[in-house]
Amino acid sequence: MKTSPLEQTRFWQAQALGDIEMLHARYVQQRFAPHVHEGYVITIIESGAQRFWHRGSEHLAPVGSMVLINPDELHTGAKAHEQGWRYRGYYPDTERITGVLDELELKRCGLPIFDASVIQDPQLARAFSGLHCSAEHDASALEQQTAWREAVLMLVQRHARVRGTPLPGHEPGAVARAKELLDSLLACPPSLEQLAAEVGLSPFHFARVFRQATGLxxxxxxxxxxxxxxxxxxxxxxxxxxxxxxxxxxxxxxxxxxxxxxxxxxxxxxxxxxxxx
Incomplete structure (x- = not known):
């Protein structure tokens, strides 16, 4: 893939924050294919604008806005401005978020969930942007860790709701078994017919059940x-x-x-x- 000379990326792990993955990037030609993250995505648009598909519809994130993606939610990404978009991104595991809430002894009954794909919250954007800059320039662990807790608390209190964690067995057994099979055979996966036979369903019915359970x-x-x-x-x-x-x-x-x-x-x-x- 050709990279525009205008495109810049810096990716690193913030050790002071438990190795949270961080990205500071400017993209012009980059088009993110549909993908998921195991943890959260929190980004701040510094310039330009981004458009992306998420939860069945298109969204626009202008300069100054924040994008929030929950774990395992399919999404894309591309420019919405002729000069592309520049942003700062956090990709924390769920434990990096829930750990802050547990530490603060905030009662919860599951993972925090963000309903809005794009939010306008200048104070919160400044908090996350400032912390990102501090991490990029190796500020002290004390400074980063304090700012992270304050930013996460503000984010959850203002924009999250709590959804109960699904009980074991909630997902259809056929889908759970199919996932196990696919996960163990990533290099040489079975066919749809083979998967369906393994879980005791017809190929057509299995494909429908799998998509309903996973979204894919x-x-x-x-x-x-x-x-x-x-x-x-x-x-x-x-x-x-x-x-x-x-x-x-x-x-x-x-x-x-x-x-x-x-x-x-x-x-x-x-x-x-x-x-x-």
Whole structure:
């Protein structure tokens, strides 16, 4: 994929904040393919504007706004301004958010959920933007950790609701079994007919049940799982070529292309940031 000379990315893990993944980027040509994150996405638009698909509709995030994506929610991303968009992004695991609430002894009954895809909250945007700048310039751990707690508390109090965690077994058993099978065979996945036979459903009925439960058809869920596993392996300092071979990508360029379309950085950049190289 060609990269515009105007495009800039810096990806790193904020050690003072429990290795939260951070991105400071400007994109012009980048188009994020539909993808999910296992944790939250919190971004602040610094210039330009972004458009993206999320929860069945298109959204526009202008300069000064914030984008909030819950874990495992499918979304895209592209420019909505001829000069692209610049933003600061946080990608915290769920524990980085719930841990703050538990530490503050705030009663909750599940994960905080954000209903709005785009919010206008200048005070909150300044708080998250300021913390991001502090982390990028290696401010003291004390400063970063204090600012993180204050920002998360403000975010949850103003814009979140709490949804109960699904009880084990709530998801259809056939879908749970199919996920296990796909997860164990990422490099050489079974066909739709084979999956359906394994869980005792017709292929058509299985495909419908799987999409209803996950929001994705089986092949798309497999792609997201491969990318998620690729992140895990890269965090363990595995070379991209090894990752591509292990997970069934046709070659390293195939991994590079899908990874960049989903996360905005190449596997090599991601690996270097996670390993501190």
């Amino acid at each position: 058809p089986p092949h798309a869920w497999l792609k997201q799982r491969r990318l998620g596993r690729a992140r895990e392996m890269l965090r363990q300092d595995c070379p991209p070529l090894t990752v591509a071979f292990a997970l069934g990508f046709s070659d390293q360029s195939h991994l590079n292309r899908q990874f960049k379309q989903a996360y905005g950085v190449t596997p090599g950049e991601y690996r270097r940031a996670c390993s501190g190289h």
